[in-house]
Amino acid sequence: MLIAFNFTSCGFDVKPNVEVKNNINLTIDGENIDGLQGEWTITSEEKKDDGKEVFVITIKKKELE
Numbered sequence: 001m002l003i004a005f006n007f008t009s010c011g012f013d014v015k016p017n018v019e020v021k022n023n024i025n026l027t028i029d030g031e032n033i034d035g036l037q038g039e040w041t042i043t044s045e046e047k048k049d050d051g052k053e054v055f056v057i058t059i060k061k062k063e064l065e
Contacts, residue, residue, distance in 0.1 A: 038061055039061070040059055040060065041060045041061075044057050045058075
């Protein structure tokens with residue numbers, strides 16, 4: 001009974017929702033650039049392109065309300 005439960009419990013694929021919030025300071029040559037400060041949304045996506053695994057990171061500035 002215990003072994004059968006072990007096999008069925010391993011068959012479930014768990015995909016948790018994960019959200020990470022970090023403060024990132026963007027600088028070029030040690031200088032902070034006007035317009036870069038603010039809230040940014042960073043998303044990532046994994047996909048296959050011609051048999052290659054591609055990891056896409058998108059950074060968008062959040063518009064102020």
